[in-house]
Amino acid sequence: MTGPEPLEIHPRGRLDAKLRVPGSRSETNRALLVAALAEGRSLLAGATESDDTVAMREGLEALGAQIATTPEGWEVLGVGGRLHAPAAPLNARLSGTTTRFLTGAACLADGPVVVDGTGRTRERPIREMIDALRALGAQVEVLGRDGCPPVRVAGGGLPGGTAEIDASRSSQYVTGILLPAPYAARDVELRFRKGVLVSRSFVDLTEKVMRAFGADVMLSDQAVRVRAGVPYQARRYAIEPDAQAAVYGFVAAAIAGGRVLVEDLPADSTQTDLGVLDVLERMGCSVVRRAEGIEVEGPEEGLRGVDVDMNTIPDAVLAVAVAALFAEGPTTLRNIAHLRIKESDRLAALETELRRLGAGAQASQDALRIEPAPLRGADIATYDDHRMAMSFALAGLRVPGVRICDPGCVAKTWPDFFEALARL
Numbered sequence: 001m002t003g004p005e006p007l008e009i010h011p012r013g014r015l016d017a018k019l020r021v022p023g024s025r026s027e028t029n030r031a032l033l034v035a036a037l038a039e040g041r042s043l044l045a046g047a048t049e050s051d052d053t054v055a056m057r058e059g060l061e062a063l064g065a066q067i068a069t070t071p072e073g074w075e076v077l078g079v080g081g082r083l084h085a086p087a088a089p090l091n092a093r094l095s096g097t098t099t100r101f102l103t104g105a106a107c108l109a110d111g112p113v114v115v116d117g118t119g120r121t122r123e124r125p126i127r128e129m130i131d132a133l134r135a136l137g138a139q140v141e142v143l144g145r146d147g148c149p150p151v152r153v154a155g156g157g158l159p160g161g162t163a164e165i166d167a168s169r170s171s172q173y174v175t176g177i178l179l180p181a182p183y184a185a186r187d188v189e190l191r192f193r194k195g196v197l198v199s200r201s202f203v204d205l206t207e208k209v210m211r212a213f214g215a216d217v218m219l220s221d222q223a224v225r226v227r228a229g230v231p232y233q234a235r236r237y238a239i240e241p242d243a244q245a246a247v248y249g250f251v252a253a254a255i256a257g258g259r260v261l262v263e264d265l266p267a268d269s270t271q272t273d274l275g276v277l278d279v280l281e282r283m284g285c286s287v288v289r290r291a292e293g294i295e296v297e298g299p300e301e302g303l304r305g306v307d308v309d310m311n312t313i314p315d316a317v318l319a320v321a322v323a324a325l326f327a328e329g330p331t332t333l334r335n336i337a338h339l340r341i342k343e344s345d346r347l348a349a350l351e352t353e354l355r356r357l358g359a360g361a362q363a364s365q366d367a368l369r370i371e372p373a374p375l376r377g378a379d380i381a382t383y384d385d386h387r388m389a390m391s392f393a394l395a396g397l398r399v400p401g402v403r404i405c406d407p408g409c410v411a412k413t414w415p416d417f418f419e420a421l422a423r424l
Helices: 025-039 050-064 098-110 118-122 127-135 174-179 198-210 243-256 271-282 312-325 337-341 347-357 386-395 407-412 415-424
Strands: 014-019 041-045 066-070 074-076 113-116 141-142 152-153 160-165 188-197 217-219 222-226 237-239 258-263 286-290 293-297 307-309 332-333 360-363 367-371
Touching: 014 243, 025 050, 025 098, 025 113, 025 198, 025 243, 025 337, 041 347, 050 066, 050 098, 050 407, 098 113, 098 118, 098 127, 098 152, 098 258, 098 386, 127 160, 127 174, 152 222, 174 198, 174 222, 174 360, 198 222, 198 271, 217 243, 222 386, 243 258, 243 271, 243 312, 243 386, 271 286, 271 293, 271 312, 312 332, 312 337, 312 347, 312 367, 312 386, 337 347, 347 360, 347 367, 347 386, 386 407, 386 415, 407 415
Parallel strands: 014 258, 041 237, 160 188, 307 332
Antiparallel strands: 041 074, 066 074, 113 152, 141 152, 188 222, 217 222, 258 293, 286 293, 332 367, 360 367
């Protein structure tokens, strides 16, 4: 049985385009879980439909929340912190985020809950989170190999207290414990081992969503504390356009030249991935923040190679690495070891596929160096990884013959990505 035909990307000239991106997947999944735990009815305006968010929605529905899609957004009838244990395992599909968030929430269920997923999800470690949950009194068992899902959560509540957590590989371990923490029996304090919290800005987003729904949470450089007994309050909550998706429009302008305006993205947005704008400015692009959105214009004289720490914006690494193919001089992207436990081993995948296009690429344990060279078309393997597909499609804006294998994997976060790209 053969898979879908590779999708060829056709080069085009300089861009002059407006792009509308889906709502933030990261914010949607956090707000979904918080609204499901709240007492009463919430409306999530701008919630985005993707494989990841549907997996979260279905998991929460299995735990007792009622969620309906309306023209105004997603309407969530919460359970007041009282989750129901379903008979069947929760299926997080390919979503590591959903796996970790549902594992934490399942501690509040009235019985045992198994959280599982498919494919790469069963290879994405969760041991650090489980160790911290156990230190907080939860009964959790890892059923998979090498500290990976599936997991079984006994339920019955989260006792709380103080625990140390190794957050050097994923901030999602921290978020997965914080989201249900207002319903713990005692205050919850997580201390970051060696003071290290990777992708800190995603925990900042978690704090923002929790506070918006009424939780008492305080994040510092060394720890985070949530006061127990201060439950979430149902409300209307607006989800911003997704900066992770906007990255592809911005980098398209950098690669093809010309301008791309991502509409309705607030000029004062604090979304993590907008850090890519600083990187693109260093590469020679100009950035304008307008009332109607944020615009990037590619440089007339070509991109410059950079040496940059990408630790806080790991999901943007792939698109920036593709932009580096078209730069004058080498680019080094540093402090990105956590890319090895994403939807694919992204460091290894980047090295392989950048070379396939003709460039020099060398991955170390925590960095990637790209050496520009004459480029050629190629069939790009995507490793069932949406960000590999979307990022390497951008190379096809200038290089003839770039074909993306398994283009349907973009449904994980942006089902209409290739249609949006074609409209640029």
